[in-house]
Amino acid sequence: MYPYIPNTKDDEKRMLEYIGVDSVDHLFSDIPQNVRLNRELNLPPSKSELEVRRNIIGLSNENISTTQLTCFLGAGAYDHYIPSIVGHIISRSEFYTSYTPYQAEISQGTLQNIFEYQTLIANLTGMDVANASLYDGGTAVAEAAYMAVNITRRNQIIISKTVNPQTREVLRTYAHVQNIEVIEIDDDMGVTNVDLLKNSLSDKTAAVVVQSPNYFGIIEDLEAIGEVVHSQKKALFITSVDPISLGILKAPGELGADIVVGEGQPLGIPLQFGGPYLGFIAVNKAHMRKLPGRIVGQTVDEEGNRAFVLTLQAREQHIRREKATSNICSNQGLNTLAAAVYLVTLGKEGLREVATLATQKAHYAMKQITKSGKYKPLFDRPFFKEFAVTSDVPADDIRKGLLKENILGGYSLEKDYPQYKNGVLFAVTEKRTKEEIDKLSAVLEGIK
Numbered sequence: 001m002y003p004y005i006p007n008t009k010d011d012e013k014r015m016l017e018y019i020g021v022d023s024v025d026h027l028f029s030d031i032p033q034n035v036r037l038n039r040e041l042n043l044p045p046s047k048s049e050l051e052v053r054r055n056i057i058g059l060s061n062e063n064i065s066t067t068q069l070t071c072f073l074g075a076g077a078y079d080h081y082i083p084s085i086v087g088h089i090i091s092r093s094e095f096y097t098s099y100t101p102y103q104a105e106i107s108q109g110t111l112q113n114i115f116e117y118q119t120l121i122a123n124l125t126g127m128d129v130a131n132a133s134l135y136d137g138g139t140a141v142a143e144a145a146y147m148a149v150n151i152t153r154r155n156q157i158i159i160s161k162t163v164n165p166q167t168r169e170v171l172r173t174y175a176h177v178q179n180i181e182v183i184e185i186d187d188d189m190g191v192t193n194v195d196l197l198k199n200s201l202s203d204k205t206a207a208v209v210v211q212s213p214n215y216f217g218i219i220e221d222l223e224a225i226g227e228v229v230h231s232q233k234k235a236l237f238i239t240s241v242d243p244i245s246l247g248i249l250k251a252p253g254e255l256g257a258d259i260v261v262g263e264g265q266p267l268g269i270p271l272q273f274g275g276p277y278l279g280f281i282a283v284n285k286a287h288m289r290k291l292p293g294r295i296v297g298q299t300v301d302e303e304g305n306r307a308f309v310l311t312l313q314a315r316e317q318h319i320r321r322e323k324a325t326s327n328i329c330s331n332q333g334l335n336t337l338a339a340a341v342y343l344v345t346l347g348k349e350g351l352r353e354v355a356t357l358a359t360q361k362a363h364y365a366m367k368q369i370t371k372s373g374k375y376k377p378l379f380d381r382p383f384f385k386e387f388a389v390t391s392d393v394p395a396d397d398i399r400k401g402l403l404k405e406n407i408l409g410g411y412s413l414e415k416d417y418p419q420y421k422n423g424v425l426f427a428v429t430e431k432r433t434k435e436e437i438d439k440l441s442a443v444l445e446g447i448k
Contacts, residue, residue, distance in 0.1 A: 072409030074427025111308035126253025137263025138170035140279030148207035190379035217386025226256030247355030268342025292326030
């Protein structure tokens with residue numbers, strides 16, 4: 001009757017006798033007959049472990065991953081190399097099975113892991129404080145916007161359309177239920193239109209959100225935009241960044257950002273069919289009490305040894321509901337550990353090397369793809385590891401043509417940016433070789 005519960009018929013009989021009922025059905029006697037299913041579930045017969053395993057393997061083999069394909073796809077998730085030590089450490093049982101530290105100070109290992117991660121993110125972004133992470137880059141932007149509304153007591157968020165379209169969708173979902181007005185600023189040939197931004201700022205503006213490198217891979221002038229945001233209406237400046245880019249670009253904290261967020265997936269987290277990922281958020285000390293979630297702090301115990309505590313817990317499970325900054329709950333603990341191990345393994349020089357290689361290879365790819373003139377750069381702007389091209393070939397044909405040659409790439413921009421007809425986006429990480437890039441260029445040339 002219950003093939004996956006390891007109780008024998010004798011076990012079942014003894015349990016029923018102990019609680020004083022004569023059958024399992026008797027346990028559900030309070031449920032009226034008219035709301036019961038009153039038939040067998042429409043499921044296939046039970047299978048053996050061997051049969052189930054064979055079926056699952058068959059289903060999984062229908063997926064094609066980056067182990068079979070050469071990946072030039074980006075648009076928010078990137079195929080970076082992950083050192084083997086990352087997987088080795090995060091799969092240790094003391095990390096792999098641990099969860100939210102409700103009795104926090106007992107979980108010193110978990111707290112130290114989070115503290116080290118926070119320190120690394122704060123250093124990377126040039127900010128004072130980072131929290132114990134969020135679900136992904138999209139929720140990080142939305143939580144930062146909600147945080148800005150709480151700080152400024154204003155209810156308008158301005159966001160550039162060069163921010164990832166999925167992130168903007170998450171923000172709109174958050175804003176709808178919180179009665180926050182969201183204004184989207186059109187781009188000016190791939191970058192934020194600063195003139196439109198100036199005209200849109202008002203006394204209602206809580207914050208302006210800009211992504212750099214943006215969705216097209218272009219590096220925005222964060223310093224100039226930040227000056228506009230602060231000088232006009234004293235709104236907050238939220239920047240969303242690719243953490244790998246900070247290996248060679250100035251930290252947003254040095255460029256005037258008030259809140260820095262981003263998607264941490266490039267930091268040692270596999271693509272894994274879309275998640276789970278990691279959202280990071282960092283601020284200066286002035287705003288740290290408005291951060292969602294938790295902040296782990298360092299102290300000493302009664303014997304003078306280094307110890308860790310939950311310094312701030314700003315969610316409704318810990319404090320009065322009306323004082324909570326957010327209802328976002330669990331941090332992505334295992335992914336924060338992966339990010340921390342990745343960053344420590346690479347170090348400053350290693351991160352700089354990864355960022356430099358990605359940039360050099362992306363620029364080489366752009367040069368190779370556009371050298372014949374069949375494909376043209378969609379924008380003439382400085383870019384990091386991602387770039388857009390356009391041609392007479394529909395994006396769908398490009399994607400299908402590449403896939404026939406086991407190449408994953410050519411993300412269509414037209415769906416979210418109708419003005420960029422036949423625009424396709426390519427991403428190049430440090431993993432890609434010259435041979436792979438040359439093959440990409442050759443295959444593209446042959447697509448009609």
